[in-house]
Amino acid sequence: MEMKKGTTMGERLTCTLKGVAASPGIGVGRPFVLKRGELRGETWSAPREEVDGKTILQGDVEQTLEHWKAVVGALQGQYEELIREAESETVRRVLESQMMILQDPELQASIERAIQVEFLSLPRAICREIGLWADRWASSGADWVEERVTDLLSVQDDLILMLHGGQREYPLTGQTILFADELAPVEMIRIARTSLKGVVLQRAGHTSHAVILAKSLGLPCVVGVDWMGAEPGLHDVALVDGNFGEVLLSPSGSVLKERREKATKLTGWEGSEEQSTRCGASFVLRANIEYLMEMDRMQHQGARGVGLLRTESMLMSEGVWSLERQVGFYRTVLKKAGNEPVTIRLFDAGGDKGQPDEVSETNPFLGWRGVRMLLDRPDLLQLQLEAILRASGGEPGRVSVMIPMVTFLEEIDCVRSVMRNVMDDLDARGVMFDRNIPFGVMMEVPALVLQAKAVAERVDFMSIGTNDLIQYTLAADRGNERVASHFEPRHPAVWKLVGLLRDASVQRGCSLRVCGEMASEPVYAAAFLGFGVRELSMGVQEVPAVRSHLTEVSIEEAELLAHSLVAADCMREVHATFEAWKKNYLL
Amino acid sequence: MKAGLHARPSSMLVKTASGFVSDFMIELQGYRINGKSILGIMMLAAECGTELQLMMDGPDEHEAMDAVVRLFAANFSEEGEAQERGEERGDEKGDDHGDEKGDDHG
Numbered sequence: 001m002e003m004k005k006g007t008t009m010g011e012r013l014t015c016t017l018k019g020v021a022a023s024p025g026i027g028v029g030r031p032f033v034l035k036r037g038e039l040r041g042e043t044w045s046a047p048r049e050e051v052d053g054k055t056i057l058q059g060d061v062e063q064t065l066e067h068w069k070a071v072v073g074a075l076q077g078q079y080e081e082l083i084r085e086a087e088s089e090t091v092r093r094v095l096e097s098q099m100m101i102l103q104d105p106e107l108q109a110s111i112e113r114a115i116q117v118e119f120l121s122l123p124r125a126i127c128r129e130i131g132l133w134a135d136r137w138a139s140s141g142a143d144w145v146e147e148r149v150t151d152l153l154s155v156q157d158d159l160i161l162m163l164h165g166g167q168r169e170y171p172l173t174g175q176t177i178l179f180a181d182e183l184a185p186v187e188m189i190r191i192a193r194t195s196l197k198g199v200v201l202q203r204a205g206h207t208s209h210a211v212i213l214a215k216s217l218g219l220p221c222v223v224g225v226d227w228m229g230a231e232p233g234l235h236d237v238a239l240v241d242g243n244f245g246e247v248l249l250s251p252s253g254s255v256l257k258e259r260r261e262k263a264t265k266l267t268g269w270e271g272s273e274e275q276s277t278r279c280g281a282s283f284v285l286r287a288n289i290e291y292l293m294e295m296d297r298m299q300h301q302g303a304r305g306v307g308l309l310r311t312e313s314m315l316m317s318e319g320v321w322s323l324e325r326q327v328g329f330y331r332t333v334l335k336k337a338g339n340e341p342v343t344i345r346l347f348d349a350g351g352d353k354g355q356p357d358e359v360s361e362t363n364p365f366l367g368w369r370g371v372r373m374l375l376d377r378p379d380l381l382q383l384q385l386e387a388i389l390r391a392s393g394g395e396p397g398r399v400s401v402m403i404p405m406v407t408f409l410e411e412i413d414c415v416r417s418v419m420r421n422v423m424d425d426l427d428a429r430g431v432m433f434d435r436n437i438p439f440g441v442m443m444e445v446p447a448l449v450l451q452a453k454a455v456a457e458r459v460d461f462m463s464i465g466t467n468d469l470i471q472y473t474l475a476a477d478r479g480n481e482r483v484a485s486h487f488e489p490r491h492p493a494v495w496k497l498v499g500l501l502r503d504a505s506v507q508r509g510c511s512l513r514v515c516g517e518m519a520s521e522p523v524y525a526a527a528f529l530g531f532g533v534r535e536l537s538m539g540v541q542e543v544p545a546v547r548s549h550l551t552e553v554s555i556e557e558a559e560l561l562a563h564s565l566v567a568a569d570c571m572r573e574v575h576a577t578f579e580a581w582k583k584n585y586l587l
Numbered sequence: 588m589k590a591g592l593h594a595r596p597s598s599m600l601v602k603t604a605s606g607f608v609s610d611f612m613i614e615l616q617g618y619r620i621n622g623k624s625i626l627g628i629m630m631l632a633a634e635c636g637t638e639l640q641l642m643m644d645g646p647d648e649h650e651a652m653d654a655v656v657r658l659f660a661a662n663f664s665e666e667g668e669a670q671e672r673g674e675e676r677g678d679e680k681g682d683d684h685g686d687e688k689g690d691d692h693g
Contacts, residue, residue: 097598097625106624133626142632144593152626 014250015235019200019225020291021245021541023214026259027198028239029175031232031249034183034191055119064115064122071122071162075102078158082189090216094185094209101155107133123163130156141325143292147208154184172196177238177247179227185209192217198240200225200232200247211293222247224291244541275304275547279554283529285547286340286537288515292329295336297540302547305340307463307537308402308515309333311384312349320380326387334391334398341398343463343515343537344388345442346415347380348404349373365468365477370405370442375414385422393432400438402463407445412458442515444468449497452504459510462501463537466516470494489518490574495527495565502531502562513537522549523578523587529555530562552585596663597628603654609645611655622655 056064079099086092101107107129114125134149172194181202188199188210199214201223214221220242227247232238235249241259248255276282286307287298295306314321314329321329333342350369361367374381385401392399403415416439426433443449444465455462466489471478473493476486505512513535518524520542526549528536538546564577581587604611604623611622615637620627622641633639643652 093595097594100598100601100625104624104626106621106626133630136630137626140630140632145629145632148594148629 014248014252014255015230017200017225017227017230017247017249019222019245019247020294021242021297022201022211022223022293023199023219023221024242024297025198025218025220026239026241026243027177027220028237028256029177029195029197031235031238032172032176032178033233034178034180034187055124056115056121058119061116061119065112068111068115068122068125071159072102072108075155075158075162078162079186082186085193087192088216090212091189094213095189097209098151098155098186101152102159123160126156126159126163130159141322143325143329150182150184151209154186157184158186177232177240179232179238182208183210185213188213192219198222198238198242200227200238200240202226223293245539275302275551277529277550277554277558278552279556281529281534281555283534283536283550285543285550286343286515286535287540287543288537289333289540292332292336294540295333298337301540301543303540303543305337306333306342307513307535309342309344311345311347314384315347315349315380320383323383323387323390326384327390330388330391330399331394334395337398339398341400343400343402343438343440345402345404346371346374346384348442350405365471371403371411371415372405372407374403375411378418381415381418382422385419386426389419389422389426389433389437390431392434392437396434396436397438399434400440400461402440402442402461404442404465405444405468406441406455407447409451409454409458412441412455416458440511440513442468443501444472444516446473446497449500452500453508456504456508456510461511461513462505463513463515464498464501464518464533466494466514466518469497469516470518473497488571489521489524490571490578492565492568492570492574495562495568495574498528498531499562499566505532511535520546522546523581525550526553526558526581527561527565529553530558530560530565549585549587594629596658598625599658599663600628600655601625603658604651607643607645607647607651607654609643609648609651611651612642612644614640614642 076099079095079102083092083095083099086095110129110132111125114120114129115122118125120128130152134152137145137149137152140146172191175195175197176191177198177200178191178196179200183199183201192213196219199210199219199221201210201221202225203223211221211223213219220240222240222242222245225247230249232247232249237250239248239251239256239259241247243262248259251259275284284304285302286305287294287301287303288308288310289295289306290310290313298304309330311326314326330342330344348370350364350367350373368376388399388401401419403412406412419439423433423435438460440459440461440463441448441455442465443452443455443462444467446469448455449469452462467478470476470487470489470491474486474488474491476483476488478487501512504510512531512533514525514528514533515537517538519528519536520538522545525536525546529550536546561577561581565574568574568577601623613620613622613628613631615631615633618631620631622628631639641652641655643649643655645651
């Protein structure tokens with residue numbers, strides 16, 4: 001969560017939540033937080049033991065079976081009605097797949113068996129049997145199956161609701177922005193028929209029905225949003241920006257207007273192939289990607305390849321992903337990236353990104369994160385390197401590996417030696433992989449930047465992670481609102497560090513890239529061009545604006561800009577430099 | 588890389604098989620599931636290139652097997668498929684469907 005400056009509206013502070021854009025458009029309405037899991041307990045894999053009593057008497061078996069049939073029949077009727085009113089082919093198809101689950105012969109048989117043989121009460125039979133199938137789906141090892149677990153559980157919820165005699169009532173009035181941890185398709189359709197203006201989900205995969213439905217219904221949707229602590233329900237207005245993957249709580253009138261204008265500009269953008277400056281120097285803009293669905297818009301926005309593939313989500317949820325699942329994910333990313341390269345960053349857990357183990361640190365950003373964790377957990381490192389190497393086999397040259405949070409040169413050597421061992425092992429087993437897989441580091445710790453020349457001798461590329469480099473250089477926590485003005489990307493010291501990287505990159509012939517947030521600000525991107533960077537990676541949605549600016553600058557001008565920035569000693573000079581630049585380009 | 592027996596093809600398979608009286612079983616690496624059960628088919632999470640054994644048993648087994656094999660042979664593309672592609676490209680279906688082999692053991 002990120003608190004933006006002290007803009008107030010009514011009593012509430014404006015608050016910006018970051019997520020992943022899942023369905024485009026802008027939606028404004030009153031926030032409504034939908035609480036789920038009330039019916040089935042906290043987790044679906046362990047349905048509460050105490051669902052309405054445990055067992056029934058033998059004499060009640062017949063009656064319970066009849067009750068079961070009646071409940072199924074009633075829910076079928078409800079689904080049929082929803083299908084009749086289906087707004088689109090997609091909606092109809094999603095509902096039909098719910099119906100198919102409800103009518104599944106194996107599910108019917110197993111629930112009847114649980115009643116007849118084990119004398120389970122109806123709610124308990126329903127929860128246990130659907131729970132078992134949910135477990136099987138969740139451990140199938142395929143994303144597209146796991147993402148359907150929500151559908152299964154929504155049938156369970158609907159059945160239990162039906163047992164208690166009816167539909168869930170949604171206290172929605174007027175235009176609404178719905179917040180939910182995850183959303184069952186049927187629920188989404190029901191709510192969409194009220195006056196839904198946008199959807200914010202904590203979880204959801206790229207093929208999850210909620211996302212497919214949101215697109216089909218033209219509802220702006222942002223997923224992967226953590227609103228803990230922000231209490232959306234206490235705000236009067238929320239804005240969902242499905243283009244930029246952001247949710248604003250209590251935005252000011254001017255911000256609302258600005259967002260809407262930006263959205264209008266975005267529609268109709270046709271990504272042109274051209275990626276060169278006014279003077280003809282070519283540059284490449286790539287995408288920072290965490291979830292597959294973010295890749296859907298890459299082509300449209302003109303992003304070429306993936307400059308930063310985040311992999312931490314493989315560590316978080318239900319334990320670490322298996323080798324097969326990791327390989328499958330990387331291959332899908334490669335496929336979706338067309339013929340362009342993909343740079344995979346090794347697990348960068350820690351800091352604000354959680355940990356594979358339950359570790360509590362007083363200062364996580366200075367703690368056990370990135371390569372520090374990886375070298376302490378060789379099992380994770382080997383697993384990931386093997387998966388990456390296996391994925392690299394089919395198309396040599398397309399996959400690169402990048403190490404996060406390096407402080408010591410030795411850490412680079414250690415990871416390389418682990419990678420050699422994995423390569424030897426794969427060789428022994430006759431597995432194909434890219435022997436010359438490009439190997440690079442994130443430049444985000446000032447100590448490493450000060451040794452840039454030695455780094456450049458060891459790796460194929462250096463990629464600047466601007467957020468961390470800034471916060472470590474300026475000793476300002478980027479998440480701490482009180483020191484927000486100290487987190488100053490334009491600080492002269494930052495440009496001096498970039499200058500060191502340029503020198504090392506030129507002298508040692510090592511490619512210099514940027515994959516941090518600064519790359520997404522057109523003016524900074526122009527400055528990076530001046531520092532010799534030709535590859536910038538950013539959020540997909542930022543690409544058009546950056547490209548549009550870079551195509552109008554010349555390298556000579558950008559180099560002059562870089563020169564002034566390195567020469568600047570105080571903020572005033574930096575400001576003046578950028579102001580002059582903006583004026584010149586009418587920004 | 589082609590998509591395997593994903594959500595959409597899976598439900599088409601169930602729909603087709605359910606139109607017949609015969610029992611329909613699918614076997615993959617020792618797992619045998621009811622081919623009329625979407626829950627079972629999804630659990631197999633069959634990726635493309637996977638060899639599946641299809642078994643039909645019942646009075647209309649030949650017709651049923653023909654219908655199912657036709658589905659595989661056509662890569663699960665039916666009327667309405669073109670329309671779907673326009674509507675939600677890149678979602679659950681991918682551009683191609685599986686190339687599983689149906690071994691007739693009816």
